[in-house]
Amino acid sequence: MADEDQSPYTEYLAFRITKDVVQDSTVHVRDIGADGRTQWRNFRNAYKQRTKKSEAQPPHSIVPITLRAMTGGYVWLDRDTGLLVSRDPISGTTVQRVFSYLHGLSMGRKIHEIDPNMPPRLAEMYAAATQEERLIADYLDRTPEGQPNAPNWVYNTLTWDLSRRLSKLPFVSGGNEYHLMPDTTGGLVAWEDVWRDADGAKAVKEHQELERVRYAFARMRLSMKTARDINDPLLLVSASASRARWNMDFTRNVLVRQASPTRPVMEVGLDGRGRARGVSRMALETLAAMSLGESALHQIDARIGAENKAREAEETIADLGPNQNLRPIVSKNYGFPVGAGVGTQFLRDAYDWVHGFLGEDSRPLTSIPVKRKAVRGAPKETSDAYVMPPGNVLRSLDAIGAERLRVQCLWSSDPIRLRMIATLASAYGLDPDADPLDGKRWELHAGRVFAEFRHVPYLLEHGDFTARKKAAEGIFSLEAEPGEILGVLAETEYGDGKEGRPKPPANDQDAKHQVRTILGSKGIVSQFINNARPAAKPKAKKSKDGAEKKTVDYEVRASLIDLYRSLGFIDERFDYRAFGAPIGTYQPTELAHCGIHVRRQAKQKGDPGAKISIAATTLKPPTRPGGAWTLHGWDVLTGRWRPYHEAVAAFHSRPLLKGTLTEADDSPEENAKVALVLDQALEDLHHYLGGIAYTVTVDGVACRRLWPGLHNNKAGQTPPPRTAWTPGATRATKYRPAAVIRLNKSMSEVGRPVRMIHWRKGEREEAITTTLLNRLPTDQENGRSWLLVNMTHQHDGNGHYRKGEHKTRWDARPPVEKVNKDEIGPNYYSMTALEIVTLECPSEMWEPLARLTWSLCDIAMAWQHRTKYPVPLHAALQMDQDHPHYRRTLADSDGEPVTDPATEGPETAADENEDEFFELV
DSSP, X not given: OOSTTOOOEEEEEEEEOOHHHHTTOEEEEEOOHHHHHHHHHHHHHHHHHHHTOTTOOOXXXXXXXXXXXXXXXXXXXXXXXXXXXXXXXOXXXXXXXXXXXXXXXXXXXXXXXXXXXXXXXXXXXXXXXXXXXXXXXXXXXXXXXSOBOOOHHHHHHHHHHHHHHHHTSXXXXXXXXXXXXXXXXSXXXXXXXXXXXXXXXXXXXXXXXXTOXXXXXXXXXXXXXXXXXXXXXXXXXXXXXXXXXXXXXXXXXXXXXXXXXXXXXXXXXXXXXXXXXXXXXXHHHHHHHTTOOOSHHHHXXXXXXXXXXXXXXXXXXXXXXXXXXXXXXXXXXXXXXXXXXXXXXXXXXXXXXXXXXXXXXXXXXXEEEEOOOOOTTOOOOOTTTTSOOHHHHHHHHHHHTOSEEEEEEEESSHHHHXXXXXXXXXXXXXXXXOOOOTTSEEEEETTTEEEEEEEOHHHHSSOOHHHHHHHHHTOTTSSOOTTEEXXXXXXXXXXXXXXXXXXXXXXXXXXXXXXXXXHHHTTOEEEEEETTSOOOOOOOOBOTTSOBOOOOOHHHHHHHHHHHHHHTOOOTHHHHHTSSSOBTTBOGGGEEEEEEEEEEEOOOTTOSSOEEEEEEEEXXXXXXXXXXXXXXXEETTTOOEEEHHHHHHHHHTSOOEEOOOOGGGOOHHXXXXXXXXXXXXXXXXXXXXXXXXXXXXXXXXXXXXTOGGGSGGGTTOOOOTTOOOSTTTTSOGGGSOSEEEEEEOOTTTSOOEEEEEEEETTEEEEESOOXXXXXXXXXXXXXXXXXXXXXXXXXXTOGGGGTTSSOOGGGXXXXXXXXXXXXXXXXXXXXXXXXXXXXXXOGGGHHHHHHHHHHHHHXXXXXXXXXXXXXXXXXXXXXXXXXXXXXXXXXXXXXXXXXXXXXXXXSOOSSOOTTSOOOOO
């Protein structure tokens, strides 16, 4: 964007991809045609029949892994169509042999039983297919409506040559030059210039073995993506601080520096679970059968073998250091002497580097920040404004139509009981030294809010479900009376096995999940307090007038606030901060707001198959002036709309549904079936709301397989009649939503914000962080697309968390007493963005809906800071995350779980670890 008009704008690590950018890059493509694709589908179906698993996929990776090892790196196989693409030509004989081994091994034959000279029909077709050298620039296609519509192989191969060209240009940071090497993913690696820990090469933190080499290094990802109403695809650039192990234990990915300097760094994924992972046996057998005895795969296999022998012999083996050719990647975010993330300065340097490479005529993505509109008469908020005052609790009870609230406090240990009492007393302005009797109601406020304590250790200790269910039946207070809403605060024990704390229980013995299921069957929502985590020691603090401040038990208070959220209570902040302005022709109270959450949960040990979780919530306007907004819920298990607390309880009382919503084996029929169920839910919502108009908010990544109209390349197209195109499209017009809001928070699909440029007294200045809403100028229908820029709240805490603002890790200094603090161990934070696209609504609603989404992210129901999603979608997500069967780790239970990103806090902790990719939906 030009600086002449001095309008502020935000820059992103995103650049338009044109023919001038791609230049003369070529790849070699083997397309087996329609008959070949039939053979490919038959092969995949035959494998499923042999394994008797509907979700099973043949070991396709044998082909790209083997061919990468043989050719030096760049090979991609489309597992859906069978298209084979490589940067360098591959002989027909080689292709025939590799696919012969793939077919034979998949069908259960031993490698020595496979004769590549008698290939199956599939291998013959690959060998006979013409190997075309294609100019990538010729395939930057567009739809008739102007949206980018390049073939899939372009998206997966375009960055191969770009990364090689970029690697020839020094990366400049802090006045120094660094050399980045291309890798086989189309990214770059700072192989030579690593980031060591504070002691040079020793781990000094807890849970680490001393005298071990610990270091991290910069890694950059290049990817080709699209944006709504932008005619060119975008080159997205992201960066991470990848951390390396000294050995192969628990490693999922390994980088290998190849012998030839002209070859890229190869990334190899390992098979297996836990500590004992290894190189694909089938790939190694295939390489051996093809007489390739030395490759990157063999180097990894040899190292794993040497470590296993040393372990058996109880001998030591030299650590893998930064000077060696193997680099195992740490796959879990545990204590490490080098922090996570690269920081904002690194991203600014990366922007300048890529922009300089592309040239001044390149078109980087920019957006226009908008100011928040002041709300007249709004009260001044304190830092704990999200803590619901008693008056707002009563207001929500009135709106729901309930007479009373009873908080049932289930406890096992006296310290937790005292913490519950102190927190409730503080929340309702009562005596903190109160000592309510067990089983007797303690009035908290106005004769309408009560608490009741029950000492039930037999119900709360980990163990068998059947015995626990019988115990719960004997507690008569766990029944809501007429006109009463009942919520439970319960004690639980969930340690991590460290520092004397208990180990986490097995899933089938976990009291928290069992109690939540039992209470849900009774129509009761629950929140838990972990007794394995002691209360923070109070610190003496004084206010400005010298009075001593009250200490806050943040953990118990957070559980109480979460209970209010589970009950669907909406406080008055929403009235003046979110619903104070019209939305197009609608007044704020003439429009409800629905959010739909969809997630696929992969098959776990002991499960018969994968599961799907689908939930929806709606913010409903008040029914009388001055009344509170109310939250309502729907879930696929019951198919009913009801008040949120009832929907949550019902959802948690039943197991998740079986389902296979997966890109690995996409079923248009099942996708359409789920979309029709949700469309029916929206028609039911219309009736439930009494005809009030409503909007629908969805995560585009999670839902675009259900509703094709959410895809960027479908923009402007006329949908087929009675087709599940967008949410509600199969219903009659009067039942459809007034607008659809598509969100995307994926860091791999949305450009990373770098800085905001603005002017002060005519002088150009840079704001290195911002949290404003930005309008994204586009080539068509300008004003439909927006980006909400986020910066994690940890960064705003104090200077300790602002490392990386003005220097990169290359310039970080170790801690020196009384001189400077540690600049190596802390996390380096950077900005992210939430894409907001308004669909199926007139243009006068676009900006008001974007602003509303902004407000509903800022006003969290149970959180002091901004959430990733606006309230309607966030509340649906919480229904899922609180479900007893929600999978909280994506790894097996072998002692090295990897945290599911969806369970992290509402903001990105640091730059996403891009060495691990998770597709939850």
